[in-house]
Amino acid sequence: MRNLLLTLTVVMALCLTANLAMADPVPAFDAATALVTVTVDEVIEWAAANFATITIANITNQGDKPEASQSLVLYTNCNLTITADHTAAAQLTKTTDTLVTEYKLVYDHTATAPDTGGATVDWTDYATFIPVGSAVTHNTLDGAVSVELSARASNAAGTLADAGAYTATQTLTATF
Numbered sequence: 095m096r097n098l099l100l101t102l103t104v105v106m107a108l109c110l111t112a113n114l115a116m117a118d119p120v121p122a123f124d125a126a127t128a129l130v131t132v133t134v135d136e137v138i139e140w141a142a143a144n145f146a147t148i149t150i151a152n153i154t155n156q157g158d159k160p161e162a163s164q165s166l167v168l169y170t171n172c173n174l175t176i177t178a179d180h181t182a183a184a185q186l187t188k189t190t191d192t193l194v195t196e197y198k199l200v201y202d203h204t205a206t207a208p209d210t211g212g213a214t215v216d217w218t219d220y221a222t223f224i225p226v227g228s229a230v231t232h233n234t235l236d237g238a239v240s241v242e243l244s245a246r247a248s249n250a251a252g253t254l255a256d257a258g259a260y261t262a263t264q265t266l267t268a269t270f
Contacts, residue, residue: 141167163244175227184220186260202240209236
């Protein structure tokens with residue numbers, strides 16, 4: 095019986111040793127962290143290179159003041175300023191004759207919808223349109239603003255411009 099007990103003890107010891115030897119060791123936690131960074135530059139980008147042509151209706155009477163407008167989306171992630179061209183290029187001209195040329199700027203921003211935008215710039219002669227720039231305030235949840243440029247043409251008081259087609263090019267520049 096003693097041999098049987100000794101044999102059982104040896105077998106049990108071998109089984110326990112084998113199980114302990116085959117068991118996975120306690121896992122070691124050796125973690126490494128990585129700091130990831132990126133910088134987003136200030137971005138100002140028009141949705142297209144140019145506004146669509148603003149085609150004003152014909153002037154058919156001396157006192158007419160027809161107007162028309164086009165909109166273009168401006169993408170931005172920062173506050174910015176829009177300035178306008180005040181040179182003769184922005185005045186409606188036909189050879190040597192000119193028309194009274196006025197511009198207006200409206201954003202898709204309102205007091206009840208505080209999206210990215212700015213205050214309306216009312217009708218102003220091309221030579222003084224946005225004299226110091228129009229401020230556009232960026233809203234974090236809105237990275238785009240619709241900029242509507244309107245143009246209006248008329249005869250100077252007491253005159254009538256020459257018949258024919260008049261053209262102008264207004265350039266709006268956005269800067270931060």
